[in-house]
Structures are given as structure tokens and as C-alpha cells.
Amino acid sequence: MNSRRPPSDPGIRSLISLAASSGLSRRGLLGGGAAGLAALGLSACAPPAPPSSAGGAPVLQLPKDVSDTEKIVKFANWTAYLDYDDKTKTYPTLEAFQKKTGITVTYSEDIEDNDSYETKIEPQLQAKQDIDRDIFVFTDWMANRMIQRGFVQPLELIRMRNAANIRPILQDVSFDPGRNHSLTWQSGFAGIGYHKGKVGRELKTLDDLFAPDLKGKITALSEFRDTVGLIMLWQGVDISQSFTEAQFQKAVDEVTKQVSDGQIRRIKGNSYLQDLTSGNAIAGIVWSGDIAQLQSNTKDDNWTFVMPESKGTLWSDNMMVPITSRHRRNAQKLMDYYYDPLVAAKVAAYVAYICPVEGAQDQMKKVDPTLVDDPMIFPTEEYLRKETRSFRALSPAEDQKFSQIWSKAVGN
Amino acid sequence: MTTAFAASAREAGDPQLTPPRRGGRRRGWTPYLLLVPGLLWLTLFFIVPLVQLGSASLQSQWPGAPGYYYRDVNVGNYVDALSSYGVHFLRSLAYAGLATVLCFVIAFPLAYAMAFKAGRWRNVMLILVVAPFFTSFILRTIAWRQILADDAPLARTLNALHLLPGGHITETWVAVVAGLTYNFLPFMVLPIYTSLERADPRLLEAGRDLYADRLTTLRTVTIPLAAPGILAGTLLTFIPAAGDYVNAELLGSDTSTKMVGNVINSQFFTVLGGYPTAAALSISLMILILVLVLGYVRRFGTEEVL
Numbered sequence: 001m002n003s004r005r006p007p008s009d010p011g012i013r014s015l016i017s018l019a020a021s022s023g024l025s026r027r028g029l030l031g032g033g034a035a036g037l038a039a040l041g042l043s044a045c046a047p048p049a050p051p052s053s054a055g056g057a058p059v060l061q062l063p064k065d066v067s068d069t070e071k072i073v074k075f076a077n078w079t080a081y082l083d084y085d086d087k088t089k090t091y092p093t094l095e096a097f098q099k100k101t102g103i104t105v106t107y108s109e110d111i112e113d114n115d116s117y118e119t120k121i122e123p124q125l126q127a128k129q130d131i132d133r134d135i136f137v138f139t140d141w142m143a144n145r146m147i148q149r150g151f152v153q154p155l156e157l158i159r160m161r162n163a164a165n166i167r168p169i170l171q172d173v174s175f176d177p178g179r180n181h182s183l184t185w186q187s188g189f190a191g192i193g194y195h196k197g198k199v200g201r202e203l204k205t206l207d208d209l210f211a212p213d214l215k216g217k218i219t220a221l222s223e224f225r226d227t228v229g230l231i232m233l234w235q236g237v238d239i240s241q242s243f244t245e246a247q248f249q250k251a252v253d254e255v256t257k258q259v260s261d262g263q264i265r266r267i268k269g270n271s272y273l274q275d276l277t278s279g280n281a282i283a284g285i286v287w288s289g290d291i292a293q294l295q296s297n298t299k300d301d302n303w304t305f306v307m308p309e310s311k312g313t314l315w316s317d318n319m320m321v322p323i324t325s326r327h328r329r330n331a332q333k334l335m336d337y338y339y340d341p342l343v344a345a346k347v348a349a350y351v352a353y354i355c356p357v358e359g360a361q362d363q364m365k366k367v368d369p370t371l372v373d374d375p376m377i378f379p380t381e382e383y384l385r386k387e388t389r390s391f392r393a394l395s396p397a398e399d400q401k402f403s404q405i406w407s408k409a410v411g412n
Numbered sequence: 413m414t415t416a417f418a419a420s421a422r423e424a425g426d427p428q429l430t431p432p433r434r435g436g437r438r439r440g441w442t443p444y445l446l447l448v449p450g451l452l453w454l455t456l457f458f459i460v461p462l463v464q465l466g467s468a469s470l471q472s473q474w475p476g477a478p479g480y481y482y483r484d485v486n487v488g489n490y491v492d493a494l495s496s497y498g499v500h501f502l503r504s505l506a507y508a509g510l511a512t513v514l515c516f517v518i519a520f521p522l523a524y525a526m527a528f529k530a531g532r533w534r535n536v537m538l539i540l541v542v543a544p545f546f547t548s549f550i551l552r553t554i555a556w557r558q559i560l561a562d563d564a565p566l567a568r569t570l571n572a573l574h575l576l577p578g579g580h581i582t583e584t585w586v587a588v589v590a591g592l593t594y595n596f597l598p599f600m601v602l603p604i605y606t607s608l609e610r611a612d613p614r615l616l617e618a619g620r621d622l623y624a625d626r627l628t629t630l631r632t633v634t635i636p637l638a639a640p641g642i643l644a645g646t647l648l649t650f651i652p653a654a655g656d657y658v659n660a661e662l663l664g665s666d667t668s669t670k671m672v673g674n675v676i677n678s679q680f681f682t683v684l685g686g687y688p689t690a691a692a693l694s695i696s697l698m699i700l701i702l703v704l705v706l707g708y709v710r711r712f713g714t715e716e717v718l
Contacts, residue, residue, distance in 0.1 A: 047468075050477035115681040145684075149479070216579055259666050265583060267666050274554065279563030280582060400478035400684040407686075411670040412500075412678040 048126040051150040060150055060323065061128075067329035071103045074327075075334065076110040076117075076136045078317065081186065083350035093346050097337050103330050108133075113269060114142040125151045125323060134325040135334065137185050141225055143318040144175035144393040152181050152320040153328055160332055162339035165358045169384050170316060174240070175393035182318040183335050184356035186347075189305075189376075189388060190226035191312035193291040194283030195276070197302040205309045206234040209283060210263055218264045219272045219284035220255070224406040225391040226313050227267065227285050228252055233389060234310040240389045248402055252409045259409075267410050276303075288376055289353050305376075307387045314388035316356065342366065348377050469691035478685040486688070493692040497675050501700070504671040507585070507660075508653035511592035512600075515649050516642070518593070519600035523641075524634070526601075527608035528616075541601050549595060553662045556591055557582055560663070583665035591659035596652060600645035607641030608634075643713055651701055672697055 082091050094105050110133070111117045118138070121131045138146060146152050157163055163183060176182045194203050203209060209218060220227045229239045231251040237243050258264040265281055266272070273290055275281040277298065291305040319338075321331045337343060341359035348355035349368045354377060355361075361378040364371055371377055394402060469489055474480035494501070526537045544552060560567060560581040570576040581587050615637065619629035635642070657673030664670060676693050679686035 046483055047471055047481040049482075050474055050480040119681055145479075262578070264666075265580075271554075271662075274557065275561075278558050278561040280557075280561050280580070396478045396684070397476070403683045404686070407678045407683050409666075410678075411666040411668065412675045 060153070062153055062328070063324060063326050065328050066326045070327060071101075071330065072106065072327060073103055073134045073330040073334050074106040074108070074132060075331075076108055076133045077185070078111045078137060079109045081109070081137075081317075081351055082107065083347050093338075093343050096343075097334060101333060101337075103333065105334065111137060114139050118142055118145070121322070122151075125149075128324060130324045130326070131322055133322060134327040134331040135319050136322060137317050137319050139317050140173065140175055140315055140390065141394070141399075143182050143320060145396075145399065146320060147176055147181050148396060151323050153323055153325065154180050155183070155321065155332060155335075156328075159329070160336040160339070162336045162357075165339045165341060165344075167356050167358050167381070169314075169381060170356050173316070173390065173393075176318075182320045183339065184316040185319050185338075186351060186353035187314060187316040187356055188353050189288040189307065189312045189314060190221060190223075190230060190285060191288060191305060191307045192283065193276075193286035193288075193294075193303065193305050195300075195302045196304050198279075198282040202306075203283060204306060206230065209285075210258060214263070214283055216262050216265050217280075217282045218258075219275050219281040219286070220264050220267045221272070221285050221287070222267050222269045222410065224252075224402065226287075226315070227255060228406065229313045229389070229391045230285055230308060230310075231255060233313075234308065236310075238389060239313070239391045241392065243392075245398070245401060249405065252405055256409050289351075292352055292376060312388050314354075314384060314390045316390075352377060354379060465691050465694055468687055469695050471688055473685055473688070481687065489688040489692040490696065493689045494696060496689075497672065497693060500670060500672040500675050501697070503669070504654050504673070504697075505700075505704075507589050507592060507671060508650050508656075510589050511596060511653050512646050512650045514589070514593040515597050515600040516646065519597060519604055519645065520638070520642075523601050523604035523608055523638075526605050527611070528613060538605075541598050545598065550658060550662075553591055553595065553658055556587075556594065557662055560587055582663055583669075585664070585669045587663040588660050588669050588671075591663045592653045592656060595656075595659065596649040599648035599652075603644040603648065604638050604641040607638045611637040639712075643709070646708075647705060651705065654701055655697060 083093055084090075085092050091107060094107055097103070098105055117136070121133075121136075124131045143152075155163070157180065160183075163179065166179060166184060170184050170187065171179060173179070192203050192206070192209055196202075199214070225239075228248065228251045231254050232239050232243065232247060235247075235251060235254070237247045237251070255264070255267075259267065264284075266275065268275070270290075272281070272284065272286065273294060276284070276286075276294060286305070288305050291303050295301060295303045319335050321328050325331060338347065339357055341357055342363040344355055344357035344360040345363040345367045348360060349364065349371055352374075361372060364378070375383070467483065468481075470483075470485050470487070471481040471489075472484040472486045474482055522537075522541075526534055526541075530537050558564065562568075562571075562580050562582075567576065567581050570581070571579065578584060611634075616629060616633055619633040620626075624632065655673050657671055657677050660669055660671045660674050661677075672693060676690045676697075679690035679693065683689075
């Protein structure tokens, strides 16, 4: 280690050079430092211009790839989203990858939710400063924003043979047709979840959810593409095709009505599970994987997930290479590795979300035969096309408008 | 002072009083050097962000590119923010004010008991007041959500007695104010306790000896003695409570209990293009609290409190 290596932060570097060039004295250092800080403060104030302010598609300037010399890749993912061995404290599939390729993977569970992680890295991405990650994972709508803003590198699909194993329904998503910038990590549903015993009957539709006897016992997701999406589907709007602001507004009005009537108790992110366990809510609009976890955590088979008759939503989390990464080739190798059907089956057996890889179902026979026919991990293509819809990618203007409307609807 | 004195001594031509030059210079430098870490800290983590926040609150959106801005002096951001979210401001002030009053009502007798009546239990009580800080603020608030839950004993009992109009405790303003009161109580107890503990108990005895009844003693002796602590306690409770969003998020509802902190959070994190609004709201909140606190301190921050 070279202890005299200059600091990587350009602000600090400029301060040091300023100090070094000015015949250093204590007072001089302080004065120069203050001037530098003030300059730093002011320059940081200037907001960056949009990537394509001159019009036309953004021109991406990719950093020089050093994958051949630096055999590393840094992977930022969501919590509890990769097979983990409690005994050895390692991720078995990652270990196998490192052994096979000689590439060292740093895996970090950095991402708690889309908004806060995006807010954290955005200033650096805009300034083209390395965020020290080579892969990050965002949900469809945030992936859409990242691609639109030119924050991700295109993938060299020709070097990723396994990428062709992606399930057909995930191939031509509206935010990234042909998957040139992203690859699905896992997918899931939003639908109706409830406790059979406490509700005392079967729930099949949103009408059932809004029945008077469940007043104040319903929870909904703060992710509007799921909550409003389900309600739009219920109102007969196809969320995967173009729809109008009026149609969106109509669904939001329905949510507002149900909230102010006291039917929907709270609209929440991940923490809605606490309300289900504490009895504050006994049914609601939920994510499929959570109900499976609730079942196994509480050892209570009464927890049930159903797809509403008016259809549920299908969402995905997508791996992408940030624009600042200098290890794109290594990152691609890692993505490609996770699209090997056997590896994908191993991950699916652990995380129990919808596996995006074609052929993993066959390989699951070797991993865990009891999961081969699990419809929540390997739903058929026909089922997905018939029973679910994906919320279409929004334009930046719609994105702004709709997030504002939704924020008002939940009392902010 | 020393150098001035030394200078005048020199002018008077008294060589005996002239201190060695080097020592005098060193004394002149030391206070500034001691200030350096603090000043650097303040500049880097207070002044620079504040300037940035102010500049963000005035910037305008890049036409046709939500999420991008250009530098501007767009006062309209403030007008929009305050007209859309004035209700949230009032709510924040009301909840924080209510929580401060409740904290005082709970904290004063407690601090009094600790200072004068606790005897050997004093340290135990002190530890009990501080102990909750050993767990995270968020965790404790989530725990309250469980304690106040529909299936928990409290809500069940109240429901059985038909004392709960809406059927539940959480998702009401009562729960939010209760959460604020609980979370900021130690900030009220500790300063009042410190003031009372320093007070001379003989002054209270003298009050009784001079034929004041208990209430008069409290009003004219005890409370004035505790005044610095009360002032510090109310500020330490009110200011963070007015900006708090955790209690409203975890214990409140989606319709009528969100505070200004929740709006700032949602404008900053979830609404695309909400930065200027969030910044304008933050600056407004800061100014509002500053004005209120200055008025309060000018009114009560003298020796003759109450």
C-alpha cells in the first residue's frame, strides 16, 4: 500500500494542491481552506444539466474497462436476496463463481428501497464519480429512470450467452425492450393477502377486500404501481398499455375514498408485515413473497395469497451496470453466471421469488424436488400472461405528475 | 486584556511589567487554534449545506426534464410550498406544542421527586430516565405501535369499555402526540432535574417558614429556581418535535396526521422533481422555529421567569 497516494475525492485533492502551491503556512492553509470550501460549496450548488438538454438521445461516455487487470466486481443488492449459508457465513453460488472465474466479488446488501438508494448515488452518477459498485439492482420503474437518465451502461449481450435464457414475458419490457441495459434478478406479484381464520371466508376480488366487515383491517402498499395498479386493473384499465392521467386519477380517488372511509387503515412499505402480525390488519394488497415468508415465520397456514380475479401486477428487480463502473466485463460475467439455469435454481430455492430464468425449473429437480411445481416460483407463461400485468414505463413528465398525485393521496 | 495592560505598562516605561514577547504571542494564538476544529466542522457540515439548501430552494425545474434544475431565484417555490402544505406546518406546531406541554406536566413532578425526595433511589431513577436511549429511537416507536395495536391489552380493554370511538388507537393524532411526548420526555426531565438539583433546598424551607402555602412556594420559589432548566427543556423538546416525522409515519394515519417532516421526506425521496419544494419547506421550517424560539427566549429567558 502506498501511503502517499493522493485522496480520491477531487474536492480534497484540489484543496491539497491549493495548499501545496501557496507556500504553506498555518494561516495560509486556513485561508486557502476556507476559500476552497466556499468554492466547493458554491460549485456543488450548481445543479447538473439533463443528459440530452440539446435534444436527441444522450451520448454515453463509457469509462475505460479494466476488467482484465483488476479481477474484481462489486455487487449492490437488496437484503436477503441471495442464497446464504448460515454455517459458513458465505453465499455458496458466489463462492462457486469466484472459484470458477478467479474474479473476486464484493457483495453488499446496500439497498433498502429504490428511492433512498437512488437518492444516495444520484449526485455521484451525475458528476460521473465512481460509486464503487459495478452492479446495482432496481425495480422496473426506477430502472426506467436510470436508463432514461443515462446512468447505466449498455450490456454486450453477445458476450452473455445465458442472457438468452430470460423468460419470454420478461424479454421485451416497456422500459428496456430487448434487455440491452438490464437483466431481471427476481420477479414477484402484488395481489391480495389475508388471514383465512380471522377473515372467515375466501377473498377473491378487490370488492371482497372492500367489504364493510373488513373496515379498518386492510393494509395497502405505498408503492403506487402496485396499489393503484391493482385498482386500475379492477376498474378495467390495462396498466401495461397506454392509459390516461384521468384513469390514473380515478384509481387514486378510489384509494383516497377507501382511506378516508377508514376501510384501508394504512398505506405502507415493507413494514405492513408488522401490522399483519400484530392484528392491526388481517388482509390487504401485498407482495406474494412476503406472505410465503409470513407463513413460514409464524408457522400459520392461514396466511394466503391470491391473485385478484381482475388480475395482479408483475414486477421485477433488474441488475444493471452503473455508468461509472470500470469492471463492466466482470459484471457481465457475473450476470451471465446467474442466468445459468442450475445456478438460478439454487438462488430460487433460497429466495422463493419468481425465477426469471428459463430452464431453471428442470434444474430444480437436482436442487430441491419439492419446489419444481411451485407456482409462485415457476408460474407458467400462460398464467403470467392471463393473470398478471406489468405497470408500463412512464415518461419523465408522467412520472413527476403521478408521484405528486400519489404523495398527496397518502397525506403528504 | 493582558497585552493591553502590558502595552500600557510599556508606555509608562516600567520594564518590570513587560512580559516576554514570545509568551504573549503564544497566548494570542491559542484561542484561535482551539476554535479551528469547531469552525471547520461548522463550515463543512452546517454553512455549506445551508447555502446549498437555500440555493436548491430557489432553483427552477429544467423545462421538460423532471428531476433536473437550473440555478434561479424562483420565490414561487416558497409560495407553492406554503400554500400547499400550510396545514402540515400548523399541525406540526400544534402537535409539538401539545407534546411539550405534556412533557412538562410529566417531567416537572418527576424531576422534583428525583431532586428532593428520591434519596438513595435518585441514581436508579436517573438511570431509568436515560435507559431508553440505549435502544434506537425507531425501534422504540415501532414497539409503541405494537403496544397500542388492536390485539394488545390496552386497545382491547378500551374497546370492551366502549371508550375508543374509532375502534383503534394507532392511526390517530392521539397516538402521534403520545409518541412525541414519550420520545422527547428525557430531554425535558434532565435539564429540569439539573436545575432543581443545584437549587438550595433551604430556599424552599424558607418559603414555608415565611408563611407561604405549598402552591405559593412552588410558584414563587421552586419554579423560578428551575427556570433555566424549564427553558432548556422546552426548547430541547419543541424544536426536534416540530421537525419530527417518525412518529407521524409510524403511529399516524394517511389522511390527517402527517406533519411537515413527512412532506419534506416524501418530496425529497419519492416525488420526482420535488427537491425545490422540500428545500423551501426545510428553510421555512427553520425560519419559523427560529422566530418562535427567539420570541420565547426574549419573553422568558430572563432572571424573572413567570
